[in-house]
Amino acid sequence: MAKLTPTPSQTVGPFFALGLTWLDTVDLAAGAAAGERIVITGRVLDADGAPIPDAMLEVWQADAHGRYAHAEDTQDKPKDKVFAGFGRIATNKDGVFRFTTIKPGAVPGPGNSLQAPHIVVALFMRGMLRHLYTRIYFSDEAGANDADPVLALIEEARRATLVATRADGAAEYRWDIAMRGDAETVFFDC
Amino acid sequence: MDVIGYRRIVPGTQPEYLHPAYASSVKRAPGRKLVLLPQTLSEVTGPVFGHDRVGPDDNDLTKGHDGAPIGERIIVTGRVLDGDGRPVPHTLVELWQCNATGRYRHDNDQHDAPLDPNFTGAGRAITDADGIYTFTTIKPGAYPWRNHHNAWRPQHLHFSLFGPSFMTRLVTQMYFPGDPLLPLDPIFNCVTDARARERMICSFDIDATVPEFALGYRFDIVLRGRDATPMEA
Ligand SMILES: [Fe+3]
Numbered sequence: 001m002a003k004l005t006p007t008p009s010q011t012v013g014p015f016f017a018l019g020l021t022w023l024d025t026v027d028l029a030a031g032a033a034a035g036e037r038i039v040i041t042g043r044v045l046d047a048d049g050a051p052i053p054d055a056m057l058e059v060w061q062a063d064a065h066g067r068y069a070h071a072e073d074t075q076d077k078p079k080d081k082v083f084a085g086f087g088r089i090a091t092n093k094d095g096v097f098r099f100t101t102i103k104p105g106a107v108p109g110p111g112n113s114l115q116a117p118h119i120v121v122a123l124f125m126r127g128m129l130r131h132l133y134t135r136i137y138f139s140d141e142a143g144a145n146d147a148d149p150v151l152a153l154i155e156e157a158r159r160a161t162l163v164a165t166r167a168d169g170a171a172e173y174r175w176d177i178a179m180r181g182d183a184e185t186v187f188f189d190c
Numbered sequence: 191m192d193v194i195g196y197r198r199i200v201p202g203t204q205p206e207y208l209h210p211a212y213a214s215s216v217k218r219a220p221g222r223k224l225v226l227l228p229q230t231l232s233e234v235t236g237p238v239f240g241h242d243r244v245g246p247d248d249n250d251l252t253k254g255h256d257g258a259p260i261g262e263r264i265i266v267t268g269r270v271l272d273g274d275g276r277p278v279p280h281t282l283v284e285l286w287q288c289n290a291t292g293r294y295r296h297d298n299d300q301h302d303a304p305l306d307p308n309f310t311g312a313g314r315a316i317t318d319a320d321g322i323y324t325f326t327t328i329k330p331g332a333y334p335w336r337n338h339h340n341a342w343r344p345q346h347l348h349f350s351l352f353g354p355s356f357m358t359r360l361v362t363q364m365y366f367p368g369d370p371l372l373p374l375d376p377i378f379n380c381v382t383d384a385r386a387r388e389r390m391i392c393s394f395d396i397d398a399t400v401p402e403f404a405l406g407y408r409f410d411i412v413l414r415g416r417d418a419t420p421m422e423a
Binding site: 002003004005006007008009010011012013014015016017018019020022023046047048050052054058060062068069070072073075084085086107108109110111115118120122124125126127128129130131132133135150153154179180181184185186187188189190 | 191192193195197198199200203204205206207209212214215216217218219220221222223224225226227228229230231232233234235236237238239243271273274275284285286287288294295296298299310311312313314348350355356357359360361362363377378380381383385386387389390411412413414415
């Protein structure tokens with residue numbers, strides 16, 4: 001069959017809330033999902049370090065067993081039937097986002113490798129013509145992060161931009177997104 | 191675990207992040223080269239939304255208010271296709287737009303044009319078994335947007351689609367054929383490949399037109415296609 005060129009992406013513009021808020025999901029762990037409840041919060045910052053109030057994150061993750069709620073995940077492991085794994089979170093007027101979820105389990109990587117627990121993020125905003133992909137890893141998974149095949153592709157000095165920092169004594173992680181500058185978040189071409 | 195990934199973007203067929211003609215891209219585009227990522231199970235899976243999420247009238251933006259909205263009623267229909275031309279069935283399509291005067295029902299829209307009490311401007315649909323979706327709405331107005339002197343957006347609808355994986359996620363805009371603003375619009379023209387750009391323009395379709403009711407426009411949407419073989423580890 002002939003290969004078709006995909007329809008080009010366009011910005012979500014400044015008024016995306018009108019069409020997209022209905023699917024906002026800031027508590028992915030609602031209900032009886034298995035696993036540790038965690039909160040992830042942070043800010044989205046532009047090239048000047050100014051907060052971006054009109055951005056939206058979509059997140060996708062495996063359940064606590066490390067299994068995705070998707071037909072192509074055929075791993076032979078238990079599946080959490082109540083955990084969907086998708087979130088849609090807008091930033092507020094201060095550029096802050098916050099969502100609750102469960103800590104994902106490890107999932108397979110290329111070949112026989114194992115990926116450290118992570119959340120995949122698609123980032124949308126006014127001023128961005130095509131969404132960007134990035135990932136959230138966890139600071140209390142240092143051993144798994146060291147062995148992660150995706151983090152290994154990133155120059156060492158920049159890996160920390162993908163690692164959410166766990167607060168002392170609380171199941172809350174801090175993870176900021178910097179569009180540009182010294183702390184520029186790693187974004188993926190995938 | 192090796193997975194079959196989605197084909198990489200052909201340069202020119204998708205926008206670059208930094209597009210100075212679109213002023214707000216300048217402070218929001220990454221400065222560094224993106225890191226090449228081999229797609230894994232995390233990328234080739236993605237959320238699935240079914241019919242349970244969408245009500246029967248959610249694809250009719252002219253309903254749900256006390257009266258009918260002002261403007262030219264239109265039908266917008268088309269197929270969602272994968273990169274090999276196969277229909278994508280049972281996938282969520284979200285739509286939002288301004289009203290016939292060019293005003294969005296959104297607190298930040300300062301355009302001095304009237305709101306329509308009978309129009310919100312948001313809808314959604316799930317494609318059928320053949321990948322077909324249909325919306326009934328009104329034709330949106332053009333609106334000014336201060337990007338440069340005398341900047342006006344061409345008439346457009348905003349579309350959001352998921353497809354089968356997180357890699358097929360697409361947010362785009364649909365434009366109308368013959369719009370004199372198209373050659374002037376930095377957002378439409380961010381795509382340098384002319385054939386790819388024209389994918390964003392719908393076509394008038396007499397067969398989608400409903401007699402004594404509304405003109406019909408066809409807008410097929412193509413999501414990213416898939417590789418034939420697993421990604422190299
Ligand atoms: Fe718009």
